[in-house]
Amino acid sequence: MISGSMAIPASNCCSSTSLLEFKNYFSYCNYSKRFNSIINCNAKNHEYKVPKLEPFSRSKFERAVKDPPLIQKSESQIADYCSVLEGEDSYSCWQAYFELKELEKESSKEEVERLIIEAGGVKSLIGCLHGVAAIHKAHKEASNAQASDEKKAKGERERKIHVHVPDGLPRSAEEIEEDEKSMMPDSSFTRMLRHRGKHPAWYSPVPDHETD
Structure with missing residues (x-):
């Protein structure tokens, strides 16, 4: 015994040190287990949110059947949008729908799809279709006017060039x-009839003063 202090046996010191290490290890194990369980729970909870991607081996035919063409899809979207509107807005919307139909006949598929992609939405597509239809209408009117002017000018030129022959x-x-060359040669019998024959009663010879 030492006066003024309490001596701790060496065995107790070792046991206290080992006890602290065991507590630290136990707390670490509990933390790791709890962390792993949290990860597992979160993974289980979020399993339903992970989207299932379609296989890349899907054929072009299957994609074409499942996904409608861009033009057909746009027509359906415009029709659905028009069914909600009323009044002048509904009239303008349906007019754009039929303008898209006409544009599909007059222009190529690539040009129509490019217009739809550049429009970016149904409302903007309706405005674009009105503008394109107005441009095509003006172009047609100008072409028709030019064709009518050319036809009129051609008729006037022909009228001036034509000379009436009395x-x-x-x-x-x-x-x-030329008439004599184009005639067939006369046979001996024809020549004999022409010189010695007589005209029938119903035939009157052409007077000498007439040429035709």
Whole structure:
């Protein structure tokens, strides 16, 4: 025994140190287990939120059947939007719907899809369709006016160039020569009839003063 202080045996010191280490290890184990259980619970809770991706091996035919074309999808969206509107807005919306139909006939598929993509929404697409339809209408009117002007000018030129040839004028020597060349040669019997035959009663010979 030492006066003024209490001596601690060596065995007690070792046991206290080991006890502290055991407590620290036990608390660490409990923390790790609790942390792992939290992770597992969170993973289980969030399993239903993970989206299931479709396989990449899906064929083009399956994608085409499942996903409608962009133009058809836009037409359906415009029709659904028009069914909600009323009055002038509904009229304008349905007008855009039929303008899209006409544009699909007049333009290529790539141009129509590019217009839909650049519009970005149903309302903006309706405005774009009105603008494109107005441009096409103006272009058609200008083309029709130009065609009518060209047709009118062509008719006037033909009217100026045309020269009326009066009937009853004597034929030229060239025309008579062409007619004689185009005739078939006379046979001996035809020549004999022409020189010695007589005209029938119903035939009257052409007077000498008339050429035709």
